[in-house]
Amino acid sequence: MQYKIMNNRTDRAGWRIAIDVGGTFTDVVLVTSDGAVHASKSPSHPTDPAEGIMNALQAMAAGQHLSLGELLGRCDSVIHGSTVATNTVLEGKGASVGLLCTRGFRDTLTIRRGIRVNPWEHRAPHPEPMVPRYRRRPVAGRIDAGGLEIEPLGMRDVEAGLAFLLETGIEALAISFLHAYANNAHEVAARALVSALAPDLPVFISSEIAPLIGEYVRTSSTVTAAYVSKRVVPYLTSLSRSLAGAGLHGRLHVMQSNGGLITLDEVARNPALLLLSGPAGGVGALRWIAEATERKRLITMEMGGTSCDLILFHDGHVDRTDALEVAGYHISIPSVDIHTVSAGGGSIARVDQGGVLTLGPDGAGSTPGPAAYGRGGRLATDTDAQLVLGRLAPGPFAGGAIHLDGGRAYAVVHDTVAAALKIDASKSADGIVRLQQQNLVHAVERVSIERGFDPRDFTLVAVGGAAALHAGSVARALGCSEVIIPRLAGVFCAFGMLYAPIRRDHVRTLSLQLEAATMPQLLRAMDDLQDDVREALRRQDLDVSKATFEKAIDLNYAGQQSAITVAFEGSAMEIRERFLSLHNALYGHVQKGSNPQLSAIRVAGLLAPPPVPVRIRRATAALAPAPRLRRDVWIGDRTQLGVPVFDGATLQPGHVIEGPCVIEEATTTILLEKGDRATIDLHDNYIVSTIAAAASSDRAVEAIA
Template sequence: MTAPAPSAALLAPWRIGVDVGGTFTDMVLRDAAGAVRIFKSPSVPADPSEGVLGVLRLAAQQLDITLTALLRDCALFVHGSTVATNTILEKKGATVGMLTTEGFRDSLEIRRGIRENQWDHRSPFPQVLVPRYLRLPVRGRIGADGAELAPVHVEDVDAAAKIFAEEGVESVAVCLFNSFLDGAHERAVGGQLAKSWNGKWVSLSSEVMPTMGEYERGSTAVVNAYVAPKVSSYLRALDEQLRQFGLPRSLLLLQSNGGAVSVDQVAARPVMLVLSGPAAGVGALKGCAAPGEKANLISMEIGGTSCDVMVMAKGDVPVTDELTIDGYHLTTPSVEIHTVGAGGGTIAWVDDAGLLHAGPQGAGARPGPAAYGLGGENPTVTDAQLVLGRLRPGPLAGGAVTLDADLARKAIETKLAKPLGLSVEEAAAGVIRLLEQNLLHAVERLSIERGHNPATFTLVAAGGAGPMHGVAVARALGSRRALLPRAAGAFCAMGMLQSDVRQDYLQVFLADLDKVESAALDAGFTQIEARAREALAGDGFGPNEVVIERLLDLRYDGQQWPVRVTLAASGFDAAAARHAFETEHQRLFGHIQPGGRIDITALRVVGRGRLDWTPPAARSPQTDAPKPRETRKVWIDPVTGWRDVPIYDGADLRPGCRLNGPLLVEERTTTAFVGPNDRLEVDERDDFLVHVGASAS
């Protein structure tokens, strides 16, 4: 990632990425020459748009231009929004009604009966988002072959509309049986609702996600209906505000699949935004790899509230349809991310039995860690780092907040050290060790448990807090390299500017892989490819700027969950598809069925609109040994204890620089900690690459 260059003049036009996090709203501006500026300001959870406008005003002020000028010369504005996720977590969505096929009224509440922990039979499922009295039946039936068995009764829709009006329903989800094969009945119901109900938010499951599986499709449609009024209104209002301030074209939103999409195209399917911010890690990881490199990378993006883990294997980040948010099942294309409550603002506490815990609760943007001086009294990971000398007292994140070491020490002493009978330093060290153990387990979840050997991967430690913990977690994993991006504090905002526009489409297609006719397969793909090309053309992409991928969902006969494989661009080859399926099946599950029947369950098309990317100008290499800014006492680990450690200014370290740890590197939006026996190198992309244990060998 390119180093921030705050002093150079801007070269228009530029691109802007804004990521709203739980603690900070991050903004990255990249101009036409590839130079990068990074800005951070506190988030405003009550109104995320204020956080967006706040960081834009801060950027305009620091760049000494008007907000209008900043937006007027912006050629691309990409936004990662947490509004959809927060609406679900905070239970602040719309009052939803639901129309189902007669006899299937309770499918939403029956669910699948699958529990994450098979030994836990007591924890209740979350309360359904549509109570039974608002789940109403409609007569009519589509058969298993897609043919109409009984016509839809529109009078049932009129009767339901009357109840919805009386009960104050704001949004309606429609999920009729077998509508993934033919959505004609759902479209008829939607048309009748438009006549008999005065609401405007209707989500048809066959349009939101036409997947096989009535519960999954219905649950996704319900969540879409639940978040649509708030999310779509927020996005359109923000887009209108930005346009009024001078933005020449509508903003783009980062989807859960890691690609961007326009406001108009996502407004009807806001459920696609539930992982909007973290999914930008896909674009950020691409920026960490050399052009064309099939890199093996594991990202650990640690912000103020949480840690998001993502794996890139051989240049690809897995995309899944199975997603659960706060216990609600969603079927929507999403990059595979594992999130845990572990960040700089994670609260440390002692339970009644005298055991130390770190998280999952966080201090948020306000009051934040005790060291912020904003009224917070609970000790956090940031407070512990400050007590151990790893963070410098004073301005943090470009001056967005100020760290007070005395307040941090007081919080740890009062809430942790005294109850545990430890010194303040011992208690702070315990917090760090416990958090890093939680981070280790989170990374293992998506690496070892998915059949990957982390020793063959580079751990990318990003987020404002990531470079403080990355080397220690890499060492525990057995990884030999840890990459600490120079722009780690705005990792996702940077990734938004490196993400293509993306459209995902699915069509159920049931056939035997070895017996399917290539012509039928091609006809199915061609049909949904046309939709992808049309959508991308609407976003302004010409034929030469569009890349289309064909994928198949495959499974063994009788197997429940499919495995997704990408087809070669040269055309369909059943033997090659079988080989790709068996290779992935072996990695995921440790076995295959030699010669077993493989069924096709769905066709998928991924359409990408390629955004041109100007490479940054290379920084001149290091010609002399950099001098540390200062030396201060830092707690290293239980074996080493306290030690005088050199502190380097990140701006003084250029490509080719090599330094042996222990050391600290202070950057504008993050601080990197390198332990003893490790060697830091500034690589050709101007990031900090740590060779774990290299200086001891």
């Protein structure tokens, strides 16, 4: 698949490749020095992601009529988004971890925060701690909340605890002592002793992984870093060697959860930074979409085979968080604020014992995948339903990586859903798709209405291989009047990685009132933290003179547990007003007579990547070409005969397509219903105007009124 976005040049140096490994497909995007963007999709290998990557690169090289060595030899860099860290936690296949903790706090991982997300559910168990109790060894010593030592570190406890843990066969060690965020001297001393006694044992300390108040989350984050280290670090090291052996002379960079890139050396310091590695790549592509289309408010709906990731972009800004939850474990790492739901093309449909149709949350993945893949899948999925409805066509899919079998799709929908519901297969398939769309509507409301934003003010960006089939219906239900579908929708996150900067996020706990009198102290602390960030970038052999820095502080009212992150710009009064505005948007009230207090300061250092050479194309004055064929497609509540099906490769900037119709692109399929109109802009994006539902969302109106 090729998308020419700039004029031809003969210089062939300076190519870049981005690789995004998903649960179903591995996406590869190549940008050459002549400005051409080439995309390919290959099936992922869950048991050996590196093999899947090398196969995907072989396919890309073959598409360029090059050997793998020739392809990699022309690349300045390879950027990789990996699901290895996330899958390690989800599958429970991490390292055997030991924990050294402060005496009296051995059960922190079990007690957690003492709260339940659903207070009415008393029986649902929490996940088992990653470190069983017998591998949590208490150590004497105490630092108070102000950072003062009130009891010296028990070095004999450290030595004895390590000896016991080594006998149990631990593969990594986490160290988390009380109040280490205020003074990490005890943790540093314990690590030094451990490294002297067991130099090959990976050791992670909480004051470097998550230096924040909150004993449980800080400990959980450190344990998670140790837990995923066994798979993440060897995997990336092996991949780097394989790429170098195959001809790569440039650098391998890895996508972090914060939307920036990092080197392998830095990954080894904190492997948990990769927990949202793949989806975070969408931030770079979002910024490109915003600039190219001159839209300031976007919501991405990135839907692949396994899940759907949503990001809200407003006024050039993507919200960030350091509070993640993966498989029930709470982890504090800098991250793009991504909401993920189990809604993908492989979501499995069932009829329960009460005769009710359900969809997900489990999915078919890439193996066996939907029944239509012909790999042994025996349960109906969203993809199978789309085939039954005629929206997807049988035959080669994703550039030939998959062959869709319409007969298998019909049979599995009929046998597992329609027969149980006692209706025909088409109506059953329509029910599956409608359930999926309702799941997506709720997901968009979660990132918009629940955060004080009206979705009607946003443009929906449908990306991933499956989203463009649902986007129109979801937009109408939300009251959105416009949907953007990039030509590279199926490889959106991989494309976005090409725009990702090198990024380092540092945070430090700091407790004081926000007022003019405390600003000098705050400024000094910010300068010190910025120096730490600059040094971290320098460790990666980077030119820090070109770095830019983003500064923010965490604020809350006295007595509040949660804080709001506010940009550190202007005077204390200006920062306070910014906090009040955000607090009012989130919670609907402010305490005007109360001064907020700081709980943490944050500095991010960024180094922008070389620009991707993009030039707008000339609009064609010609009418849109005739459809490639016509077929029967279920649209609305019935099958419509002879619906036009367009080949996306024949559509150019300036063409306008009216619904109902289907547009088949290289990496996605677009459904336009009656009243929808798609215009291809000068950047090769489909700008779809929809007729929003009249009664769009009463909840949105009530929440924002």
